[in-house]
Every structure is written in C-alpha cells, then in structure tokens.
Amino acid sequence: MNFQTILGNFALILFVLTLVTGVIWFLDTFYLSKQRRQAADRALADFDTRNAKLTADGIRLQQSNRADIEASLLKQPVWIEYSGSFFPVIALVFFLRSFLWEPFKIPSSSMLPTLYVGDLILVNKYTYGIRLPVLNKKVIEINNPQRGDVMVFKYPRNPSLDYIKRVVGVPGDKIVYKNKRLTVNGKEVSYEPLPDFLDDERLSYSQQFKENLTGVQHRILNNEAAPTFVKDPYDFAHRDLCSYNSEGFACTVPDGNYFMMGDNRDNSEDSRYWGFVPDQNIVGKAFFIWMNLGDLKRIGSFQ
Known part of the structure; x- marks a missing residue:
C-alpha cells in the first residue's frame, strides 16, 4: 500500500480509531470503573475487618496501607487509560475533518x-x-x-x-x-x-x-x-x-x-x-x- 492510498483511507482509519477508543471509554465509564469500585470496596471492607480484629488484640496497622490498596484497585489499566485520554481528541478531529474543514496539501x-x-x-x-x-x-x-x-x-x-x-x-x-x-x-x-x-x-x-x-x-x-x-x-x-x-x-x-x-x-x-x-x-x-x-x-x- 503506497502513501497516497494510506491518505485516501485516512478517514476510515480515523473512524475506526474513534469507534474503538469510544467503545472502550464508554465501557470503562459505565461498567469497568464500577467493577473496580466494587472490588475496592470489598477489599477495603476486608481490610477494615482485619484491622479492627488486630486492634482489639493490641496490634495496630498503618492506615496508609488502606489508601494504597484502594488506589491500586481503582487504577485504570494502561490500555484503558490511553484510550480514554485519546478518545476526546480523536473524536474532535474526526468531527471537524468529516463535517466542517479538512486540510489538504x-x-x-x-x-x-x-x-x-x-x-x-x-x-x-x-x-x-x-x-x-x-x-x-x-x-x-x-x-x-x-x-x-x-x-x-x-x-x-x-x-x-x-x-x-x-x-x-x-x-x-x-x-x-x-x-x-x-x-x-x-x-x-x-x-x-x-x-x-x-x-x-x-x-x-x-x-x-x-x-x-x-x-x-x-x-x-x-x-x-x-x-x-x-x-x-x-x-x-x-x-x-x-x-x-x-x-x-x-x-x-x-x-x-x-x-x-x-x-x-x-x-x-x-x-x-x-x-x-x-x-x-x-x-x-x-x-x-x-x-x-x-x-x-x-x-x-x-x-
């Protein structure tokens, strides 16, 4: 495939990128992020139960461990993080290029x-x-x-x-x-x-x-x-x-x-x-x- 053919298919490439990153952003916003939140809540509940029991036994744990556990479980996977970051930019470029103005050389x-x-x-x-x-x-x-x-x-x-x-x-x-x-x-x-x-x-x-x-x-x-x-x-x-x-x-x-x-x-x-x-x-x-x-x-x- 030569360079001119690639340019000719650029609209299709941009459409596919918009679609893929958009689907990933949508799934993460309305489903995956909630799944991570639920997993984090369960882990924090278990942590608090264990911490309360150990405290009753005279052993005190550092609360910073609780924040680390929560941050780790809520962290987006790299592929989701990048997709969510690029989606608004790609979608804006796709909209401008498709319906308003397109650059040519x-x-x-x-x-x-x-x-x-x-x-x-x-x-x-x-x-x-x-x-x-x-x-x-x-x-x-x-x-x-x-x-x-x-x-x-x-x-x-x-x-x-x-x-x-x-x-x-x-x-x-x-x-x-x-x-x-x-x-x-x-x-x-x-x-x-x-x-x-x-x-x-x-x-x-x-x-x-x-x-x-x-x-x-x-x-x-x-x-x-x-x-x-x-x-x-x-x-x-x-x-x-x-x-x-x-x-x-x-x-x-x-x-x-x-x-x-x-x-x-x-x-x-x-x-x-x-x-x-x-x-x-x-x-x-x-x-x-x-x-x-x-x-x-x-x-x-x-x-």
Missing part, C-alpha cells in the same frame, strides 16, 4: 497560478451538503458547486486519491474548448492578457491570462508550445457526450456530474482526459491557504 502544479506546490489548504466540507463520513453519502442538501469554484473530489478512476481542480461546467452545460479558449453554453469566456508567469519549480515562463468564467475571475496559464488537441482521452462514463478534434473538444455535462479543469491548462490531467466528476465523488470546496512552509506570504484566501 497541493502535490502538483496543475492549479498554478492559483495554488502552488506545497500549499496547505482548507476545504469546506459542508458547503455542498452534509455527507456521511467514510461512505461520502450526502444526507442533507445545502448548495451545489458553481462554475469557478475550486473543488476537491475523489478521482473517478481511483477514488482513494483526492484531486483538486476548478469547476468549469455544471449539469446541463455545453463546454467547448477550442484553440485553448473556453465557450460555455455558446458564450465565449473573456480573457485579459497578463505578464508571463515564471514557474520557479520548472524555471520556465508561461502565458498568463485573467479568465472571466461567467462572472468568476481568476488567472490561468497557457503553454504556446503545447498542442491544442487532447491526446489519448480515456474511455469514461458518458464518453458519448464528448467529441474531440484537432482544435480541442466539446462536452455536454450530464445530470449529477461536473466538468473540471486545472488553471495550468496545458499541464493538467483533468476532465478533458478522464471525464466527468459525479456528485458522490465531491469532497468539498477549497477556500483558504493556511500554510506554505516555503513562502509564508501565500497564507490567505484565494479565488
């Missing part, structure tokens, strides 16, 4: 210039609805993803992996990407040229534009040398709703699905290659960079 440059490699981000887990932990089944509807949102989701081809891209198409949208320019439902997306972007990791420059995606403005990158067509797309669900040619592609987004693209358009494997993201794969909306150890100025919100 950006592993690649596919979302440049919005998100850098090494950015530690927070993802809102409830804005797109409340979902059951581990099962990721939505139980309460709240909002739906909108064009322009930066969203974390389970990679459709391997749900143990988390991906992050920008929502470009919502259910019913017709998305056309021709000669590196987007058209949504027949309306061309506007682009404003910006100074070229220097990728410090690759030591290369890319064309930079401000894209206005139906009202959401954000920056994107293009590589002039990269081809306009999509090379070797996978066979994915609803593949018949997409068509590809030498200039790009066109897709109609089916119900309950979303079309995702990276802001680093020529360096992102996204819905152009592996298809649509179903609603059940959604993790949450990325909204804040809380740390980047290589550049503290990165901390803050982003589009």
